[in-house]
Amino acid sequence: DAWLEKSRLDGMILDGFTYGIFFLLSIQSVIAIYRGIRRSSNGKLGKRHGYILIAYVLVTFLLGTIGVAANARYTEDIWINFRGEGRTPEDLILNEFDFWYNRLAIDSQEIMVWIMDLLLLYRCIIIWNYRPWVVILMTSVYLTIIGLSIAVMISAGRSAVFFNLHLQLAFLALSCSFNFLFTLLVCLKLLHARKQIKDVLGPEHATTYTSLTATLVESTALYFVCDLIFLFAFAFHSNVQNLILLENCLIQAISQLLIILRVAQGRDYDRTVAT
Numbered sequence: 001d002a003w004l005e006k007s008r009l010d011g012m013i014l015d016g017f018t019y020g021i022f023f024l025l026s027i028q029s030v031i032a033i034y035r036g037i038r039r040s041s042n043g044k045l046g047k048r049h050g051y052i053l054i055a056y057v058l059v060t061f062l063l064g065t066i067g068v069a070a071n072a073r074y075t076e077d078i079w080i081n082f083r084g085e086g087r088t089p090e091d092l093i094l095n096e097f098d099f100w101y102n103r104l105a106i107d108s109q110e111i112m113v114w115i116m117d118l119l120l121l122y123r124c125i126i127i128w129n130y131r132p133w134v135v136i137l138m139t140s141v142y143l144t145i146i147g148l149s150i151a152v153m154i155s156a157g158r159s160a161v162f163f164n165l166h167l168q169l170a171f172l173a174l175s176c177s178f179n180f181l182f183t184l185l186v187c188l189k190l191l192h193a194r195k196q197i198k199d200v201l202g203p204e205h206a207t208t209y210t211s212l213t214a215t216l217v218e219s220t221a222l223y224f225v226c227d228l229i230f231l232f233a234f235a236f237h238s239n240v241q242n243l244i245l246l247e248n249c250l251i252q253a254i255s256q257l258l259i260i261l262r263v264a265q266g267r268d269y270d271r272t273v274a275t
Contacts, residue, residue, distance in 0.1 A: 005078075005089050007242035012075045015246035019068045022250045025257040026061040030054055032264035053260055056119060060253055063112040070105035071246050093242075103153075109249040110149040113175065116256055117142055120182045123259075127189050134185065141178050148174060169235055176227045179252070183220045190216070219258040223251045 037050035077099070078092045096102040121142050128134040148171040155167060230248055233241035 001090050001239075004093060004239050004242070007239040008078070008089075008093050009075070011242045011244070011246045012071060014243060015068060015071060015250070018247035018250045018254070019064065022061075022064055022254055022257070025254055025261070026057055029057050029257050029260050029264065032261055033057070036264040050264075053263065056115065057257070057260065060112055060115055063108045063115075064250055064253055066108040067105045067112070067249065068246075070101040070108070074099060074102050074105075107153050110153055112249055112253065113149065114146055116252055117145060117175070117178060119256060120179070124182050124185055127186055138178075138181065138185075141174060141181065145171065145174050145178060169231075172227065172231045172234060176224065176231055179220060179224055179227065183216060183224070186216060216259070219255045223255040226251050 033050050033053050037047055074092075074096060078089045082092060097106075121138050124138050125135055148167055151167045152171055226244055226248060230241055230244040232238075233244070
């Protein structure tokens, strides 16, 4: 299947391109956070908060790098290292979990999703001021995502065919829903705060909340669209999924790094929005 092979190779090229953006934004985020810590210990970005964000960026960068390195190694194996050993590129693509470094790639990406979604969970709960229904809803979805991803990793360890994993389909659908819920809930809270500020102080004081909402939507829209395309492609066993599979996790990381940059620059939404 030439289209299967082309889509897998093109997906690796896109993965490398996306990793370059992820690499630069990770460095930029660490620098911005460090400057934010030094700029003012009394500002929104305190030392403890800042160092936690730096740790988050470094851990996700490490996991993302492991995933890209493992995928690059297997791409080399598909067309070069295993040439003439009786296995075709199509067979190697379909049965990728026969090799430990592909299982390492999927495991690192799944754990990376846990960490990134945990940050979204925290931000959503904070901005809604620990409203019980928000805490219960978002925490339940988050824990279900972790459960499904663990099941996927176990299946990968048994050398299952990735495209046939119904658990992965459920994981993708729930992960997409989680990001949609986060964006919807935070935007609703920001727009409500904007209306209150506009009614009390006038429209000129409400522009900050409009900007925050726009930034949030812009930074999450790319990942949500890509995740949605990947979800449908995976469900219908289309090779289009290979164009998105390898870099999908990095796209989510990029969208969150854009938000972290705003936090580091002191233009963040926080618990004060809820009050």
